[in-house]
Amino acid sequence: MTKIDPVIAPGASIGILGGGQLGRMLAMAAASLGYKCHIYEPQSECPAKEVAGRFTCAAFEDEAALDAFAKSVDVITYEFENVPAATAQFLAARRPVRPGVESLAASQDRLVEKRFLQSLGLPTAPFLPVEDGGSLARAVAQLGRPAILKSRRNGYDGKGQATIREGSDVGAVFRSLGFPSSIVEGKVNFVREASVIAARGLDGSFAAYDLCENRHENHILAKTIVPAQAAPETAARAIEMTRVLADALSYVGVIGVEFFITLEKGRDGQMEEQLCVNEFAPRVHNSGHWTQDGATTSQFEQHIRAICGLPLGATTRLGDILMENLIGHEADGWASILGNPEARLHLYGKGEARAGRKMGHVTYVNQKPCA
Amino acid sequence: MTKIDPVIAPGASIGILGGGQLGRMLAMAAASLGYKCHIYEPQSECPAKEVAGRFTCAAFEDEAALDAFAKSVDVITYEFENVPAATAQFLAARRPVRPGVESLAASQDRLVEKRFLQSLGLPTAPFLPVEDGGSLARAVAQLGRPAILKSRRNGYDGKGQATIREGSDVGAVFRSLGFPSSIVEGKVNFVREASVIAARGLDGSFAAYDLCENRHENHILAKTIVPAQAAPETAARAIEMTRVLADALSYVGVIGVEFFITLEKGRDGQMEEQLCVNEFAPRVHNSGHWTQDGATTSQFEQHIRAICGLPLGATTRLGDILMENLIGHEADGWASILGNPEARLHLYGKGEARAGRKMGHVTYVNQKPCA
Numbered sequence: 208m209t210k211i212d213p214v215i216a217p218g219a220s221i222g223i224l225g226g227g228q229l230g231r232m233l234a235m236a237a238a239s240l241g242y243k244c245h246i247y248e249p250q251s252e253c254p255a256k257e258v259a260g261r262f263t264c265a266a267f268e269d270e271a272a273l274d275a276f277a278k279s280v281d282v283i284t285y286e287f288e289n290v291p292a293a294t295a296q297f298l299a300a301r302r303p304v305r306p307g308v309e310s311l312a313a314s315q316d317r318l319v320e321k322r323f324l325q326s327l328g329l330p331t332a333p334f335l336p337v338e339d340g341g342s343l344a345r346a347v348a349q350l351g352r353p354a355i356l357k358s359r360r361n362g363y364d365g366k367g368q369a370t371i372r373e374g375s376d377v378g379a380v381f382r383s384l385g386f387p388s389s390i391v392e393g394k395v396n397f398v399r400e401a402s403v404i405a406a407r408g409l410d411g412s413f414a415a416y417d418l419c420e421n422r423h424e425n426h427i428l429a430k431t432i433v434p435a436q437a438a439p440e441t442a443a444r445a446i447e448m449t450r451v452l453a454d455a456l457s458y459v460g461v462i463g464v465e466f467f468i469t470l471e472k473g474r475d476g477q478m479e480e481q482l483c484v485n486e487f488a489p490r491v492h493n494s495g496h497w498t499q500d501g502a503t504t505s506q507f508e509q510h511i512r513a514i515c516g517l518p519l520g521a522t523t524r525l526g527d528i529l530m531e532n533l534i535g536h537e538a539d540g541w542a543s544i545l546g547n548p549e550a551r552l553h554l555y556g557k558g559e560a561r562a563g564r565k566m567g568h569v570t571y572v573n574q575k576p577c578a
Numbered sequence: 579m580t581k582i583d584p585v586i587a588p589g590a591s592i593g594i595l596g597g598g599q600l601g602r603m604l605a606m607a608a609a610s611l612g613y614k615c616h617i618y619e620p621q622s623e624c625p626a627k628e629v630a631g632r633f634t635c636a637a638f639e640d641e642a643a644l645d646a647f648a649k650s651v652d653v654i655t656y657e658f659e660n661v662p663a664a665t666a667q668f669l670a671a672r673r674p675v676r677p678g679v680e681s682l683a684a685s686q687d688r689l690v691e692k693r694f695l696q697s698l699g700l701p702t703a704p705f706l707p708v709e710d711g712g713s714l715a716r717a718v719a720q721l722g723r724p725a726i727l728k729s730r731r732n733g734y735d736g737k738g739q740a741t742i743r744e745g746s747d748v749g750a751v752f753r754s755l756g757f758p759s760s761i762v763e764g765k766v767n768f769v770r771e772a773s774v775i776a777a778r779g780l781d782g783s784f785a786a787y788d789l790c791e792n793r794h795e796n797h798i799l800a801k802t803i804v805p806a807q808a809a810p811e812t813a814a815r816a817i818e819m820t821r822v823l824a825d826a827l828s829y830v831g832v833i834g835v836e837f838f839i840t841l842e843k844g845r846d847g848q849m850e851e852q853l854c855v856n857e858f859a860p861r862v863h864n865s866g867h868w869t870q871d872g873a874t875t876s877q878f879e880q881h882i883r884a885i886c887g888l889p890l891g892a893t894t895r896l897g898d899i900l901m902e903n904l905i906g907h908e909a910d911g912w913a914s915i916l917g918n919p920e921a922r923l924h925l926y927g928k929g930e931a932r933a934g935r936k937m938g939h940v941t942y943v944n945q946k947p948c949a
Contacts, residue, residue, distance in 0.1 A: 217912055217925050235606050238629045241912075241925025241938065258609045260628035503919070503945075512916065521919035525896070525945060541588055541612075545883065548874070548892035554588050554612025567612065574874075574896060 217241030226253030236507035358386035365426020463492025538566035588612030597624030729757035736797020834863025
C-alpha cells in the first residue's frame with residue numbers, strides 16, 4: 208500500500224533543528240507562507256530564536272525535550288547535517304523528518320558520502336579511508352602529494368582538514384588533526400569551484416537554480432557569482448548530477464552540491480571542462496543566499512515548499528549576481544553597504560563578530576529596472 | 579544647541595506597537611537588517627508575535643507595561659495610527675517614537691487631518707465638522723448630496739462611514755453611525771484612486787515609490803497596480819504633495835498618502851487630471867506591499883532604515899506590478915497561487931478567515947528574467 212503524503216498546509220508548525228542563520232532565514236521564509244516555527248537548539252542564544260514563535264533550548268540527546276518538540280510540530284527539518292543519527296531517528300519515529308534520515312546519514316560521514324557518490328557513477332576526487340598513521344602513509348604513497356586529510360565527521364569551513372605537502376611528516380599531520388576516522392583525498396587541480404542549489408519535491412519534481420561560482424578564503428565561502436563562468440554544457444551536467452543524487456536519496460528539500468571544475472585534455476586534444484563532486488549538504492546552502500534577492504523564489508522558501516509537499520517555485524534568476532559573505536568584522540561595514548543603492552544587506556543578529564564567524568551577507572543584483 | 583540623533587545600529591532593539599500583519603512584516607524586515615524586535619499588542623494572539631523575539635501582551639493604558647517595554651528597546655514605532663495620544667506621549671518621554679507624536683495626532687482625527695492638509699495648500703474634498711443632527715443637516719445643505727459622513731476617529735476599511743444620498747434621512751444616518759464627533763465630506767467624482775508610498779529619513783532625505791493605483795471592494799483594498807494609469811505630471815505632483823506633507827510633519831518613516839484622481843476641464847477647455855488628498859497613514863501601507871517583491875527596497879525595510887537613522891534604500895521598481903489582497907476565504911486559494919510560477923504568496927498566519935479579514939496578499943511582478 209502506498210502511503211500518501213499529505214500536504215502540510217499554511218498555518219501548520221515546522222520544527223527546525225539548529226538555530227543558526229540558516230534556521231533563521233528558513234523561519235522567516237516559513238512565516239511568509241503563513242507557517243509557525245519551533246526552533247530546537249542546544250545554545251541559549253541563537254539567531255533563529257529571534258524570528259520564531261517557539262524555541263526549545265535542549266541537548267540533541269534530551270529525549271523528553273525531543274518528544275515534546277516533535278509533538279508540537281507537523282514536520283521537522285534541519286539547518287545542518289551534523290544532527291546526531293539517533294536524534295534524527297528518534298524524531299522520524301514521531302513526525303516526518305525532511306530531508307530524510309538517509310540523506311543525513313549519507314552526508315555526515317565523508318567516507319559514506321564519497322562511496323555513495325561513486326556508487327551513482329558521480330566523479331569525485333580519488334580517496335582512501337584512513338584509520339591510523341600507517342594507513343595514511345600507504346594512502347599518500349598511492350594518491351601522491353599534495354593530499355588532503357579530512358575527518359570523516361563534523362568538518363565544516365575547513366575545520367578537521369590538513370594538507371599533506373611534499374616533505375610533510377605524515378604521522379605528525381595525522382596526530383595534529385586529532386580525528387582517528389578520516390579519509391585522505393588526492394588534491395584536485397581545479398580551475399574553479401561551483402555549486403548547484405536545487406530542490407526536490409515530495410512528488411519527485413526537481414528544480415535547480417543556475418550554476419553558482421564560489422570563491423573561498425581561509426576555507427570559508429567569501430563570494431558567490433552567478434552565473435558561473437563555465438560552458439553551458441558544464442552547468443547542465445552539474446545540474447543533471449545533482450538530480451541523479453537527489454533522486455537516489457529520494458530527497459525532499461533544498462540540496463547544495465559543491466563541484467570542482469577542472470580542465471582536461473579531451474580525446475580531440477582540446478582542453479575541456481570536467482566536473483568532480485566535492486561534497487553535498489542536505490540543506491539550504493550559503494552559496495544559495497543570493498536567491499533571496501536574485502531569484503523568483505528564494506532557496507529558503509523553496510525548502511519550505513518542498514518539505515511541506517507544496518509545488519516547487521520558479522527558480523528564474525533576475526540578474527547577474529554577486530553575493531559576498533560578511534565574515535567577522537567585515538560586518539562592521541554595514542553603514543557603507545546600506546549607503547550603496549545596489550547592495551542588499553542581510554545581517555544575522557549575532558552578538559560578537561569573532562574571526563571567521565559568518566555575520567551576514569550582501570547581494571548585488573545587476574537587474575534591469577522597469578522603464 | 580542642536581540635538582544630534584544617533585544612528586540606531588543593527589543589533590539594537592525596535593519596539594513595535596501593534597501585532598497585526600504590518601507589525602509582522604516590519605519585524606521580519608528589521609530582522610533581515612540584524613535588529614531585534616519587541617511587539618506590544620493588547621491581544622494575546624497576533625501575527626507579529628510569531629516572528630519577534632519579545633512580545634508584551636498588555637493594554638495601551640498599562641503604564642507599568644509601557645514603561646518596561648520602552649526600557650527594553652532603543653526606538654519605538656507603530657503599525658497603526660490609532661495608538662492613543664497619551665500612550666504615544668508616555669513612550670516618547672522615554673524613547674524616540676518615530677514617526678513622531680505630531681504625525682500620529684495629525685492623522686488620527688479626520689478633522690485635524692483635513693485642516694492640516696488645507697493649511698499646507700493640499701487639495702482635499704470639501705468638508706465640514708459635524709457635532710449633531712442639526713449641524714449635519716446644515717453641512718449637507720451646503721455640500722450637496724451625495725455626501726459622506728465619517729467619524730473623526732477610529733475609522734478604517736470603511737468602518738465609521740455612511741453615505742447620505744438623495745432622500746436619505748439625515749438624522750437617521752447620523753444616529754446610525756453612532757459617532758457624535760464626525761465630519762461630512764462632499765463626494766468626489768474620481769476616475770481613479772491612487773497612493774504614494776514614500777519615506778522621509780531622520781536627515782530629511784525623501785524617497786518615493788512609483789504612483790500606485792488602488793481598487794477597493796466593500797471599502798477594502800482589493801488590488802494595487804503599479805504604475806498607476808495616470809499622466810507622468812500627475813504622478814510627479816502626487817509625490818511632490820507627499821513630500822510637502824512629510825516635510826511639514828518633520829516626518830520620519832514610511833508614509834502612505836491616498837489620492838483621488840479626477841478629470842476636470844482645464845482653462846484651455848481640455849480635460850485634465852487633478853489630484854485631491856483623501857487621507858494619509860503614518861505607517862507602512864497596504865498599497866505598498868508589492869515593494870517586497872517588486873522594488874529594490876521593500877517599504878518595510880525602508881521604514882526600519884528611516885526610524886533607525888540609516889540611509890534610505892533605492893525605490894527602483896523591478897517590473898509592472900499587480901498586488902491582490904487575500905480577504906477572508908480568498909486565502910483558501912493558496913494552493914493554486916503556489917502553483918502559479920508568476921505569483922508570490924504572502925500569508926499572515928492568522929487563524930480564522932473571517933469575512934473582510936486581510937489574510938495575506940499575492941504579488942505578480944512582470945519582470946524581465948536575465949538572459
